[in-house]
Amino acid sequence: MIQIKHRExxxxxxxxxxxxxxxxxxxxxxxxGADLSSLVLRxxxxxxxxxxxxxxxxxxxxxxxxxxxxxxxxxxxxxxLTRAVMTDAILNESTFIKANLTHANLRYAKLHNCDLxxxxxxxxDISMCDLQCILxxxxxxxxxxxxxxxxxxxxSRAKVDDANFTDATMTDAIVExxxxxxxxxxxxxxKPFKPKPHVAKRPWWMVWA
Numbered sequence: 001m002i003q004i005k006h007r008e009x010x011x012x013x014x015x016x017x018x019x020x021x022x023x024x025x026x027x028x029x030x031x032x033g034a035d036l037s038s039l040v041l042r043x044x045x046x047x048x049x050x051x052x053x054x055x056x057x058x059x060x061x062x063x064x065x066x067x068x069x070x071x072x073x074x075x076x077x078x079x080x081l082t083r084a085v086m087t088d089a090i091l092n093e094s095t096f097i098k099a100n101l102t103h104a105n106l107r108y109a110k111l112h113n114c115d116l117x118x119x120x121x122x123x124x125d126i127s128m129c130d131l132q133c134i135l136x137x138x139x140x141x142x143x144x145x146x147x148x149x150x151x152x153x154x155x156s157r158a159k160v161d162d163a164n165f166t167d168a169t170m171t172d173a174i175v176e177x178x179x180x181x182x183x184x185x186x187x188x189x190x191k192p193f194k195p196k197p198h199v200a201k202r203p204w205w206m207v208w209a
Contacts, residue, residue, distance in 0.1 A: 007035030007055050037075075092130075160186070 002021060004014040013034050016024060021036075023043045030050045037057040044064045051071040058078040065085040074094040081099055086106045091114055098118040105125045114133040122139055127146040134154045143163040150170045157177040165186040180186045 004031060004034050004036065006033045007037075008033065155180075 002016050002018055003012050004016070005012055013031050014026070014029055016026075018024060020040065021044060022040050024041075025045045026049060027045055028048045029046075031046075031054060032050045032052045034051070034054045037055045037059055040060045041056070041064055042060055042062045044061070046069050047065055047067040049066070049069045051066070051069055051074055053073050054071065055075045056079050057075045059076075060080045061076075061084055062080050062082045063084065064081070066089045067085060068088045069086075070090045071086075071094060072090060072092050074091070076099045077095050077097040079096075079099045081096075081101045081104050084101065084104045086104065086109050089106070089109045091106075092110055092112045093114065094111070095115045096119045097115055098120075099116070100120045101124050102120055102122045103124060104121070106129055107125050108128050109126070110130045111126075111133050112130045116138050117134055117136045118138065119135070120139045121143050123142045123144075124140075125144045127144045127148055129145075129148045131145070131148045131150045131153055135158050136154050137157045138155075139159045140163045141159055141161045143160075145168050146164055146166045148168045150165075150168055150173050152172045152174075153170070154174045155178050156174050158175075160178060160180060160183040162182070162184060163186075164184045166184065168186070170186065
């Protein structure tokens with residue numbers, strides 16, 4: 001018997017009669033605030049779950065699915081999310097610091113105000129996402145960002161070799177120290193617009209005065 005407990009109160013949120021949580025089907029459960037850190041959760045199914053404020057820190061979530069789940073303010077720092085499926089998930093304000101999201105599928109996910117500093121997103125699908133977040137020093141090599149919203153996103157010192165930015169919105173994105181020219185179609189405005197100072201002109205009849 002495995003008990004999933006709230007990380008602050010210790011309250012038992014869910015019990016499962018199994019020796020391991022790997023491959024467990026936890027569809028539609030309310031596990032808000034649970035402590036699932038440093039666990040083997042490979043191929044777990046969290047589809048449509050309420051996982052707000054959950055800690056997955058340093059957990060092995062390879063192949064896990066979070067389709068349509070609410071995962072706001074969650075902690076995935078140092079977690080292995082290789083090939084995880086998080087399509088349509090609401091991940092706003094969650095942290096993925098140095099997490100491994102290689103080949104992960106986050107299509108249509110919402111990552112507003114998330115922190116993905118140092119995250120590995122090699123060949124991940126983060127197309128059509130709300131990516132108004134921190135991606136400092138992230139590895140986005142060959143990542144699919146087509147149609148995503150990176151307005152004011154912090155991409156400083158990120159690795160974007162062959163990342164596809166086609167139709168992505170990059171207004172006011174920060175790309176300091178990023179070789180953005182190595183990406184595909186990263187041509188949207190990515191620096192704050194600075195209008196030229198207004199210069200008063202003399203009326204034409206005063207030119208010869």
